[in-house]
Amino acid sequence: MHEAEAGDVGEAAAPDAPRKTRKPYVWNPPPVPDWADLRAGGERRATFLRYWRTAGLKDLGDFAFHYAFRFMPIDLCSAIGAAMGRLAGRFGYKENAIRARANLRRIDPTLSEAEIEARVRSHFENVGRVMAEFSILHRLVKAGRITVENDGPALKWSKDGPLIFISCHTGNWEATGALMHAVGIDWSAIYTPPGRPAQHVIANRVRARFGVHLLPPGAPGIRPTIRLLQEGGTLSMFCDEVHHGRVMAPLFGRPAHVDGNLAIAVRFARMTGAKIIVGHCTRLKGARFHVHCSDPVDLPSHTDPDVPLIEDVKVLDAMLEPIIRKNCGQWYFLDNSFD
Incomplete structure (x- = not known):
């Protein structure tokens, strides 16, 4: 359940500058067979039955776990999520664990094998915790579970606007939204819907509770996003992203490009x-979190608008890489491919 991919934003590139090659992202909601399909018979009925024997059961399970966890103590909910993630990493996602180990060697070559194994385990535990914590996100701020550092610039510029709040998928990134809502920041988000309908519904309901305005996914969200910013609004974007299973950013030694959310x-x-x-x-520990905000970023184009887009991308990437490297055991995309 993560935000990503705004789509395409047109801008002429310098002759020697990298050019955007990725096609604009267009999201189509997956079809869900309904009772009319069951009554129709034939292939439509067969499609209905196949769905409810497989994906439909998973959706029902997602809803059941989500609402059951809402009544649990915060620490118990998070701990169960960690246990589920640990089991999934050990038995269900062995190839992902192999990729995670390879990526850790790329991200931080100084890590020992024991440290790599600890971070792989932490990664799967964190993913499990995040999924479970969707049920209790609305209780974290009131319970004093989120601290914040240097939120003054974000508060100021959310009022003076426009503001783009760039983040990454570390810790529980959804906790940042809960905190922003608690301190009075109204914001909108670009996001990619989860693959399963139930997860999409759950994520949207939780975010709506924090006053998040979700912009249309992909290319249809470009004009509303520009209008929002022109009117002085605050936009949240996740710029560590995966496209078709490949990590687009941070770069970690790969050539800079303008195909991702950093450039957007x-x-x-x-x-x-x-x-x-x-x-x-x-x-920090269990279901306790710390949110850090930077000062406004001084991009090269702030003083020279003719600076190639790629130079701004490099500046932002250089800010994201140390964050991911320091928190690689909590990074959601650790088990995706870099190549």
């Missing part, structure tokens, strides 16, 4: 004059 964020900022702030969440 810069384009939005150039078009609307928005300030950019980088924030991230880290898990």
